[in-house]
Amino acid sequence: MKRVAILGAGYGGVEAAKQLSKMFKKPSEVEITLYDRNPFHTLMTELHEVAGGRCQPESVQVTLEKIFGGTKVGVVIDTIKDISFATNTLKGEEATYQYDYLVLGPGAEPEYFGIKGAKEHSLALWSFNDALRLRRHIEDQFLKASREPNTLRRRKILTLTVAGAGFTGIEMLGELLEWKKPLCHRYGIDENDVSVVLVEAMTEILPLLPKKLRTDSLRFLARKGAVMYLNTPITEVRADGITVKSGATIDTETLIWTCGVRGPEFASKLDFTGGKDSGKPAATEEETNLKYNIVKKARLRSNEFMQSVEFDNVYLVGDVLWFSERSRVLPQVVETALQTAGYAAHNIHAEIHGKTKKAFRSNYHGYMVSIGSKFAVAHVLGMELTGFVAMAMKHLVNLHYLWGVVGVNGCWEYLQHHFFTVKDGRSQLGNQLAAKSPSYWMLPVRLALGLMWLGESVAKVLEGWLDASRGTSSSWMFSPGVVQPGVDPDTVGAATEAAKAVKVHDFLGFMAQPILPHDFFLVQWMQGFMDSVVSQVPFMLLQVPVVAVEGLMGLALLGGTFTWLAAVASLALSLNFVVSGTLTWNSAWMLFASVSLMGGAGRVLGLDAWIMPWLQRWWSRTQLAKKTYWYLGDARKRK
Numbered sequence: 001m002k003r004v005a006i007l008g009a010g011y012g013g014v015e016a017a018k019q020l021s022k023m024f025k026k027p028s029e030v031e032i033t034l035y036d037r038n039p040f041h042t043l044m045t046e047l048h049e050v051a052g053g054r055c056q057p058e059s060v061q062v063t064l065e066k067i068f069g070g071t072k073v074g075v076v077i078d079t080i081k082d083i084s085f086a087t088n089t090l091k092g093e094e095a096t097y098q099y100d101y102l103v104l105g106p107g108a109e110p111e112y113f114g115i116k117g118a119k120e121h122s123l124a125l126w127s128f129n130d131a132l133r134l135r136r137h138i139e140d141q142f143l144k145a146s147r148e149p150n151t152l153r154r155r156k157i158l159t160l161t162v163a164g165a166g167f168t169g170i171e172m173l174g175e176l177l178e179w180k181k182p183l184c185h186r187y188g189i190d191e192n193d194v195s196v197v198l199v200e201a202m203t204e205i206l207p208l209l210p211k212k213l214r215t216d217s218l219r220f221l222a223r224k225g226a227v228m229y230l231n232t233p234i235t236e237v238r239a240d241g242i243t244v245k246s247g248a249t250i251d252t253e254t255l256i257w258t259c260g261v262r263g264p265e266f267a268s269k270l271d272f273t274g275g276k277d278s279g280k281p282a283a284t285e286e287e288t289n290l291k292y293n294i295v296k297k298a299r300l301r302s303n304e305f306m307q308s309v310e311f312d313n314v315y316l317v318g319d320v321l322w323f324s325e326r327s328r329v330l331p332q333v334v335e336t337a338l339q340t341a342g343y344a345a346h347n348i349h350a351e352i353h354g355k356t357k358k359a360f361r362s363n364y365h366g367y368m369v370s371i372g373s374k375f376a377v378a379h380v381l382g383m384e385l386t387g388f389v390a391m392a393m394k395h396l397v398n399l400h401y402l403w404g405v406v407g408v409n410g411c412w413e414y415l416q417h418h419f420f421t422v423k424d425g426r427s428q429l430g431n432q433l434a435a436k437s438p439s440y441w442m443l444p445v446r447l448a449l450g451l452m453w454l455g456e457s458v459a460k461v462l463e464g465w466l467d468a469s470r471g472t473s474s475s476w477m478f479s480p481g482v483v484q485p486g487v488d489p490d491t492v493g494a495a496t497e498a499a500k501a502v503k504v505h506d507f508l509g510f511m512a513q514p515i516l517p518h519d520f521f522l523v524q525w526m527q528g529f530m531d532s533v534v535s536q537v538p539f540m541l542l543q544v545p546v547v548a549v550e551g552l553m554g555l556a557l558l559g560g561t562f563t564w565l566a567a568v569a570s571l572a573l574s575l576n577f578v579v580s581g582t583l584t585w586n587s588a589w590m591l592f593a594s595v596s597l598m599g600g601a602g603r604v605l606g607l608d609a610w611i612m613p614w615l616q617r618w619w620s621r622t623q624l625a626k627k628t629y630w631y632l633g634d635a636r637k638r639k
């Protein structure tokens with residue numbers, strides 16, 4: 001059995017592991033193991049949302065157990081310190097691990113270009129911890145400022161500076177511009193005391209985007225109050241400010257460094273010699289680039305099969321890889337990570353099965369940049385999009401990614417984090433989906449519906465439904481004027497007649513009409529079905545279960561026990577009455593109440609408060625839940 005090790009649970013590592021697990025169908029063929037220091041995969045493209053206080057930290061974490069629990073991929077949490085390519089060994093802090101094939105995806109680190117004080121005195125945004133640190137720092141600055149009586153000192157504390165106008169810098173800038181208002185409100189600070197500043201070395205922002213999108217972004221940022229210094233390279237960073245090339249200084253205690261990335265230090269220390277500085281001067285521009293990036297930026301060179309140029313059994317994926325496709329080096333973006341991982345997985349499979357390897361061909365779709373929660377620019381498939389549509393596109397792309405990684409559960413959590421649980425209206429739809437009302441407001445509805453079904457069951461018994469001598473009768477079962485949920489049997493026929501008499505204007509009469517009239521085709525079909533099929537069903541199998549189900553539903557709702565199930569049954573039965581032409585408008589509330597009760601209404605003064613968490617934990621541990629990603633509740637509490 002071949003051992004495939006994957007180092008790094010970033011976009012590349014996770015994709016490679018998923019693809020390999022799909023390609024090797026037989027469990028005995030390979031052993032696939034993913035190594036990472038964290039037990040979760042970080043959604044790096046959303047880090048600014050956590051750092052900028054828009055989303056909660058867990059919104060960018062997807063636990064590896066959740067992703068791989070139902071697959072043959074083993075997950076090992078350890079920090080790998082070194083790799084011996086001679087003995088095919090990963091050396092971790094906890095143990096050493098053997099491999100036959102290695103997929104190397106250790107990601108990237110911020111680049112400081114040797115600028116004095118930059119590393120020591122700035123805050124980066126390139127990991128989960130960075131985002132948390134930055135978020136806390138900004139909140140601390142507002143707290144500190146709220147206690148500072150001196151206006152000048154307060155303004156310095158509240159000068160938030162972003163260095164670099166690439167994607168990371170602009171996305172962070174957008175969050176700060178949006179977050180400052182709620183922060184000022186919370187800490188009692190005048191918004192005019194806050195400055196959100198951008199410092200960029202080049203004359204343009206977002207250089208990878210077309211001119212129109214750059215201009216739209218610039219205009220939007222200016223409108224939101226950003227102070228932008230372009231063509232202003234930073235030359236020195238101190239704890240209390242920065243100096244730029246002209247010699248001017250900016251007082252700031254918050255410098256967010258997003259001036260580019262390089263391969264990780266870990267990669268620069270690896271025992272790679274291929275592609276490293278041979279001592280000979282570079283002859284071509286490409287060679288110069290190569291030397292610069294391999295040696296100084298710690299990126300490792302691969303061939304077109306994503307194999308390291310030095311070790312055939314080592315595949316490179318994502319930011320660490322240096323591969324020049326048609327004289328263009330692959331950019332360090334998510335699409336590169338996903339696509340190189342796909343090729344690496346395919347080629348490892350091909351090699352083990354003695355098949356032909358596939359040479360890399362990129363297929364980029366474009367870039368999307370959010371500037372706050374409501375505005376974005378996107379250059380996708382040749383289209384230039386701005387504003388609401390671009391933002392919607394970004395959400396769709398994120399959902400698509402999550403669907404592939406953790407299925408429906410991941411998508412639901414994404415919607416929760418980005419729409420249902422946001423604060424201060426910081427979602428594309430503002431507060432529209434975020435308002436919460438506590439479950440105890442649903443208690444009266446639950447009790448009303450419960451009483452209704454219990455009463456209905458009792459009424460059926462009193463009406464003689466359990467009288468076996470009456471036999472099974474489909475028309476008797478659903479015909480109006482006999483027993484209908486919520487409708488007095490004696491008044492229906494009369495009310496229907498009255499409604500006819502006073503025509504449509506008579507609101508009360510209208511309310512007593514069935515939702516679907518008797519001549520409606522569905523009602524006709526249902527009546528036919530009841531007459532021909534259901535009436536053949538023995539008494540015990542029809543009337544008794546119906547009475548029992550109604551009674552149980554009533555009791556379940558009253559006791560808040562399996563409320564979700566009872567609400568679904570209530571909806572199904574009510575719909576059945578609609579289709580049978582017997583549910584009247586004045587009982588239509590049952591349909592809506594049933595839907596409303598599905599959101600955890602049994603957890604207030606009900607047994608569901610205990611039953612549901614237990615059931616969710618039990619279910620989420622099953623193989624079926626893991627394989628289908630239908631986890632319920634908070635998966636982190638599944639152990």
Ligand code: NAD
Pocket residue numbers: 045115163164165166167168169199200201202206207232233234235258259260261331332333334367368369370
């Ligand atoms: P970047 O390299 O894209 O941009 C860095 C910016 O910093 C440049 O504009 C550069 O001119 C500026 N800069 C460099 N040195 C400076 C100095 N001394 N003073 C002032 N400005 C200076 O870096 P990034 O935005 O961190 O992105 C890193 C990688 O991640 C990129 O490949 C990027 O495409 C990718 N990324 C993509 C997305 C997305 O697709 N939405 C989001 C974030 C990052």
